[in-house]
Amino acid sequence: MAMERKTKAATESLVLVIIIGLILVAINALSALGVSAKKDLTRNERFTLSKGSGNLIKSMKQNLQVDAYVTKGLPKLDAFVRDLRDLLEEYKANSGGKFDYQLIEAKDDDQKKAAKDAGLVEQPFGEASETEEKSGAVTQGYMGLVIKYGTEKDAIKFLSPDQSTGLEFWITNKVREIRDRGDGIKHKIGVLSGHEEIKLSEANLVPAQAGKASMQDIITRNFPFYSIQDVDLKGGDAEIDDSLDGLIITQPGKDLTEKELRRIDQFVMKGKSLAMFTSFVNVKEHDASMSASLSAHGLDKLLDGYGIEMRKDVVLDFGRSFRVNIMTQGGMASAKFPQMVDVINDTQFKDDDALLDTSFAGFFRIEEIAMPFTSSLVLHKDKQPDVEPKSFKVVARSTPFAIRKTEDTVDLGAFQAWKPKGEWQQFNLSATVEGRLKSAFPAGDKQGVEAAAQVATGKVARVFVVSSSQFLANPFARAGNGQDMQQFGMAMPMGGDEKLLQIASPYAQQALTNTILSFKNTLDWLSGDVDLLAVSAKILSEPTLVYGDVRAPKFDPNETEEDIKRREKSIREARKTTQNTIQWSLILLVPILFSLYGVLRWRMRMASRMNARLA
Numbered sequence: 001m002a003m004e005r006k007t008k009a010a011t012e013s014l015v016l017v018i019i020i021g022l023i024l025v026a027i028n029a030l031s032a033l034g035v036s037a038k039k040d041l042t043r044n045e046r047f048t049l050s051k052g053s054g055n056l057i058k059s060m061k062q063n064l065q066v067d068a069y070v071t072k073g074l075p076k077l078d079a080f081v082r083d084l085r086d087l088l089e090e091y092k093a094n095s096g097g098k099f100d101y102q103l104i105e106a107k108d109d110d111q112k113k114a115a116k117d118a119g120l121v122e123q124p125f126g127e128a129s130e131t132e133e134k135s136g137a138v139t140q141g142y143m144g145l146v147i148k149y150g151t152e153k154d155a156i157k158f159l160s161p162d163q164s165t166g167l168e169f170w171i172t173n174k175v176r177e178i179r180d181r182g183d184g185i186k187h188k189i190g191v192l193s194g195h196e197e198i199k200l201s202e203a204n205l206v207p208a209q210a211g212k213a214s215m216q217d218i219i220t221r222n223f224p225f226y227s228i229q230d231v232d233l234k235g236g237d238a239e240i241d242d243s244l245d246g247l248i249i250t251q252p253g254k255d256l257t258e259k260e261l262r263r264i265d266q267f268v269m270k271g272k273s274l275a276m277f278t279s280f281v282n283v284k285e286h287d288a289s290m291s292a293s294l295s296a297h298g299l300d301k302l303l304d305g306y307g308i309e310m311r312k313d314v315v316l317d318f319g320r321s322f323r324v325n326i327m328t329q330g331g332m333a334s335a336k337f338p339q340m341v342d343v344i345n346d347t348q349f350k351d352d353d354a355l356l357d358t359s360f361a362g363f364f365r366i367e368e369i370a371m372p373f374t375s376s377l378v379l380h381k382d383k384q385p386d387v388e389p390k391s392f393k394v395v396a397r398s399t400p401f402a403i404r405k406t407e408d409t410v411d412l413g414a415f416q417a418w419k420p421k422g423e424w425q426q427f428n429l430s431a432t433v434e435g436r437l438k439s440a441f442p443a444g445d446k447q448g449v450e451a452a453a454q455v456a457t458g459k460v461a462r463v464f465v466v467s468s469s470q471f472l473a474n475p476f477a478r479a480g481n482g483q484d485m486q487q488f489g490m491a492m493p494m495g496g497d498e499k500l501l502q503i504a505s506p507y508a509q510q511a512l513t514n515t516i517l518s519f520k521n522t523l524d525w526l527s528g529d530v531d532l533l534a535v536s537a538k539i540l541s542e543p544t545l546v547y548g549d550v551r552a553p554k555f556d557p558n559e560t561e562e563d564i565k566r567r568e569k570s571i572r573e574a575r576k577t578t579q580n581t582i583q584w585s586l587i588l589l590v591p592i593l594f595s596l597y598g599v600l601r602w603r604m605r606m607a608s609r610m611n612a613r614l615a
Contacts, residue, residue, distance in 0.1 A: 048090075049087070049090035049091065049094055049168065050168065050172075050532075050534040050535045050538065051531075051534065052172070052531040052532040052533070052534050052535050053091065053094070053168060053172045053175075053532070053535055054091075054094030054095070055531055056172060056175060056176060056179070056531070056532065057091060057094060057095040057096075057098055057099050057175070058094070058095060058096050058098065059179075060098050060149070060179055060183075061182075061183055062098075062149055062150040062182060062183075063097075063098050063099070063100070063149075064095075064098060064099050064100075064147065064148065064149045064175065064178075064179075065100055065101070065147070065148045065149075066088060066091075066099070066100070066101040066102075066145055066146070066147050066148075067101070067102055067104055067118075067145070067146040067147075067148075068084060068085075068088060068101055068102065068103050068104065068144075068145050069104050069105075069106050069111075069115045069120055069141075069142040069143070069144055069145070069146065070084065070103055070104070070105055070141075070142070070143055071105065071106075071125060071139060071140075071141030071142060071143055072105060073137075073139050074125060074127045074137055074139060075127065076125075076127050076161055076162070077125055077127075077139075077143075077161050079161075080143075080159075080161035080164060081103070083164050083167070084159070084164075084167065085103060087167060087168060087171070088101040091171075105141075106141060106142050112142075115142045115144070115146075118146040118153075118155050119146075119155045119157050120142045120144040120146070120155060120157050120158070121142075121144070121157050121158055122140060122141065122142055123140065123141070123142070123143065123158060124138060124139070124140045125138070125139050125140065125141065125143075125161065126138045126139075143158060143159045143160075143161060144156050144157050144158050144159055145159070145171065145174070147174060147175065147178055149175075149178045149179060149181075149182045150182045151182070152178045152181050152182040153178075154174060154177065154178050156170060156171070156174055165538070165539065166538055166539035166540075167538075168535060168538045169535055169536060169538045169539040172532065172535045173222070173223060173532075173535075176225055176532070177223075177224055177225050180225045185225070186227060187225055187226050187227065187245055187523075187527045187529070188227045188229055188241075188243060188244050188245060189226055189227070189228050189229070189244065189245055189246055189247075189248060189523060189526055189527070190229055190230075190231040190240060190241065190244040190246070190247045190248065191228055191229070191230055191231060191247075191248045191249075191250065192231050192233070192247065192248065192249045192250070192252075192264075193230040193231060193232050194232045194233060194234070195252035195253060195254050195255075195256060195297065196252060196253030196254050197249075197250045197251060197252050197253065198250045198251045198253075198469070198470065198472070198473060198478075199214075199216075199250070200214065200215045200216035200219075200228065200248075200250065200472065201214050201215075201216045201217070202214055202285075202473070202478075204285070204473040204474055204477055204478040204481070205218075205473065205474045205477060205508060205512060206474065206477055206504065206505065206508050207477050207480065207481065207496075207501040207504045207505060208477075208481040208482065208496065209501075210505065215472050215473075215516070215519060216228060218516055219516075219519070219520065219523070223520060223523070226523050226527075229241075229244070231244075231247060233256075233260045233263050233264075235257060235259065235260065236257055236258075236259025236260040236262065236263050236447065236449065237259075238263070239263060239266065239267075240263060240264070240266070240267040242270065244267075244272070245272075245273065245526050245527040245528065246272060246273035246274065246275065246525075246526030246527065247264065247267060247272065247273070247274050247275070247526075248275050248276075248277070248522075248526070249264075249274070249275070249276045249277070249278060249299065250277050250278065250472060251277065251278050251279070251282065251469040251470065252278070252297045252299070253282070253297075254297060255295075255297045255298050256297055256298040256299065257298070258298070258301075258441075258447065259447040259448075259449060260298075261298060261299075261301060261302045261440070261441070262441055262446065262447060262449040262451060263449055264302060265302065265305070265439055265440045265441055265451055266449055266450070266451035268306075268437065268440075268455075268461045268463065269437070269439055269451045269452040269453075269454070269455055269461065270452070270455075270459075270461075271455050271456065271459030271460060271461050272461060272462075273461070273462040273463075273464075273525065273526045273528075274461075274462070274463045274464070275362075275464045275465075275466075275522050275525070275526055276299065276303070276463075276464070276465040276466070277465075277466050277468060277469075277471045277472055278296065278299055278310075278465070278467070278469060279296070279310070279314075279373055279374055279375035279467045279468055279469040280294045280295060280296050280300075280310065280311070280312050280313060280314065280375040280469075281294065281314045281373035281374070281375060281410075281412075281469045282294070282295060282469065283373060283412065283469070283470070283475070283478075283479060285478055285479070285481075286478075286479065286481060286482065286483055287479055288479055288480060288496075288497035288500055289411075289413055290339075290411075290412040290413050290414060290475075290479050291409060291410075291411060291412070291413070292314060292373065292409065292410045292411075292412045293408065293409055294312050294313070294314065294375075294406070294407070294408055294409070294410065296310055296312070296375075300312075301440075302440050303440075303463075303465060304380075304383075304440070305383070305438075305439065305440020305441060305442075306383070306384065306433055306437060306440055306463050307379060307380045307381055307382075307383035307384040307387075307392065307433060308377055308378075308379060308380075308431050308433065308463070308465055309377065309378040309379075309380060310375055310376075310377055310465070310467055311375060311376045311377070311378060311404070312375070312406060313375055313376055313404035313405060313406045314339065314373065314374070314375060314404065314405050314410050314412065315341065315374045315375065315376050315398055315402055315403075315404050315427050315429065316338040316339055316402060316403050316404070316405065316418070316420065317338050317341040317342075317398040317399055317401065317402040318338050318401050318402065318403075318418070318420055319398070319399030319400065319401030319402060320341065320342050320343065320344065320355075320398070320399045320401075321336040321337055321338040321340065321341070321342060322336065322337045322340035322341070322342040322370055322372075322507070322510075322511070323335065323336045323337075323342070324337075324503050324506045324507065324510070325506070326502060326503065326506075335414075335415070335503070337414060338402075338418060338420075339372065339373060339412045340370055340371070340372040340373075340475060340507075341370070341371045341372075341374050341398055341402075341429065341468075342368065342369075342370055342371075343355055343356050343368070343369050343370075343371055343396050343397070343398070343429065344356060344367060344368045345358050345366075345367045345368070349397075349399075352394075353397070353400075353426060354397065355396070355397050355398075355399065356368075356369065356395070356396050356397075357393070357394075357395040357396070360393075360395040360432065361521055361522070361524065361525040361530050361533055362395065362430075362432075362464060362466070362518055362521050362522045362525060363395060363396065363430075363518055363521070364521055364533040364534075364536065364537060365533075365534070365537035365540065366514050366517060366518055366521075366537075366540065367540075368514060369396070369511075369514050369515065369518055370471075370507070370510075370511035370514070370515065371396065371429055371430070371466065371467075371468040371471055372468055372469070372470045372471065372473075372475040373412070373468060373469045373470050373475065374398075374427075374429045374467050374468045374469075375467045376404055376427035376428060376429070376467070377394070377427075377428040377429065377430070377431050377465070377467050378428065379392060379393075379394065379428070379431060379433075383438075384433060384435070384437055384438060386435065386436050386437075386438065386454070387433060387434070387435035387436070387437065388435060391433065391434045391435050392432075392433045392435075393431065393432060393433075394428045394430070394431045395430045395431060395432055396428075396429045396430035396466070397426055397427065397428055397429055398426055398427045398429060399426060400424060400425065400426040401424055402424065402425060402426065402427055403420050403421070403422035403423065403424060403425070404422065404425070404427065405422075414476070414479075414499070414500060414503065415499065428467075429466070429467050429468065430464075430465065430466045430467060430468075431464075431465055431467075432462070432463065432464045432465070433462075433463050434460055434461065434462035434463070435455075435460060435461070436454055436455045436456075436457070436459070436460070436461070437454070437455050437461040437463070438453065438454045438455075439451055439452065439453050439454065462525075464522065464525065471515065472515065472519060474504055474507055474508055474511075474512065475507075476500045476501070476503045476504035476507050477500075477501065477504035477507075477508070479497070479500055480496050480497040480498075480499075480500025480501040480503075480504055481496050481501070482496035513539075514540075517536055517539060517540070520536060521533055521536055524536070
């Protein structure tokens with residue numbers, strides 16, 4: 001009888017251990033499929049309110065009230081409302097009593113009228129059935145926020161229940177907009193003009209047939225707390241307004257005079273911030289041949305004074321070129337463009353070889369960024385000896401499989417058969433320096449421009465350069481769009497290059513979200529308001545895993561195109577193998593080890609009992 005009880009107990013214990021192990025396997029499998037628990041372990045803090053949002057709410061001088069008009073009744077809507085309520089509750093908990101909200105399910109006429117008067121738009125909501133036998137469900141209502149701050153009132157007219165990623169981003173930016181209006185806070189950013197620059201207002205982000213989107217339109221529409229103003233130096237006779245938080249320089253089309261460069265330096269020496277999106281590579285608008293002339297139009301002299309040498313070249317990166325899938329007569333093909341460097345945060349490259357510094361404000365938590373038409377940079381820290389080494393750094397690099405061309409004119413045509421020649425190197429593409437900078441023009445004729453020899457004690461000047469002439473544009477749309485012609489009293493796009501425009505749309509889809517976010521982060525950096533960088537990262541999807549045990553590729557300059565393809569295929573297969581190993585280890589190995597530990601503990605307990613009885 002005693003033996004039967006022991007056998008029964010042992011069997012039950014073993015079954016229990018197996019059940020627990022299976023439960024753990026199931027939990028891990030669900031996690032691998034994307035089912036997440038409430039505990040926030042995401043890199044971008046997707047399920048936790050960012051500290052910046054909490055600090056913004058606490059900094060308000062008045063209380064803020066949010067009326068959240070919601071619609072329920074479908075599983076998708078109920079889940080979204082639950083997430084929205086949880087997020088608003090976090091705002092409230094972190095506000096120090098300055099934030100309150102209420103959920104309103106507008107059912108009666110008064111509530112519907114209040115929602116409509118606030119600018120919300122009634123929407124139909126539908127949810128498809130999981131089976132063919134049952135039809136989908138449809139309802140109608142509101143899903144938006146009305147935000148009140150003192151005498152200010154504004155609304156987020158519609159929140160899509162299909163997309164909760166970035167919810168905190170849009171709410172916090174709307175709160176910031178209302179707070180700034182209510183408290184009279186202004187952020188003014190200057191943009192250099194008068195040198196045939198690539199303007200932020202230029203409609204160059206998408207093919208002309210798809211609309212007139214420009215970087216400035218996107219920023220002013222979504223982030224109106226930034227006021228972007230043109231800065232005309234008038235040949236150097238005009239100073240830059242001290243009330244500007246910072247200055248942006250985009251790719252010029254003609255040279256700046258030394259007096260104008262001294263005016264920019266004068267501004268920086270006051271402890272101001274400068275962001276430059278320029279290189280030596282000039283490709284004209286509407287030029288489908290993409291023939292580039294190499295000239296920095298004098299800006300290299302300014303940068304050189306701050307210890308950042310911009311070299312007269314164009315970098316072609318064959319290790320990480322921008323790629324687009326296009327339809328050909330033979331089917332779908334992948335086209336790559338080494339003149340458009342696709343910089344990624346790849347942990348295979350570390351320290352002084354790191355491709356992208358995602359801790360820097362301009363690229364904060366951005367895993368991939370496109371840099372068209374780049375020139376290489378070289379740092380000379382000896383020119384700024386008072387700047388700490390950690391404040392003088394490269395924040396973006398090419399892969400080691402890159403070359404530079406230095407001819408005065410370079411053919412950067414999109415569809416050429418590239419035959420790279422030259423020494424394979426890794427090149428610096430973006431850099432920053434900040435601190436008590438010394439003037440870029442310590443000697444020579446001042447030309448009537450009085451500037452400090454060094455930034456005053458207690459102040460910090462900052463310079464950020466992305467050595468990409470069309471970083472803030474879509475290079476395929478800019479080159480491929482035809483010129484506007486007057487027709488029926490309207491400006492209509494005529495002509496254009498069909499092949500380039502075919503690529504322009506995928507480029508916009510793949511690259512521009514990160515470009516726009518990087519530019520918005522740069523505006524935060526210029527204005528000194530970097531507290532909300534983590535909030536901006538919420539709009540990005542969670543980055544995929546990277547695997548450090550896959551060794552960085554070794555490049556051979558004698559490789560043919562077929563060799564490159566075989567090497568890239570080998571790298572992809574190695575990553576896939578590592579990914580599968582990690583995935584199944586997480587799903588199976590941990591539960592198996594836990595189960596074995598349980599069996600071991602059970603055996604030890606049974607042995608202990610047997611020894612106790614024998615004694």
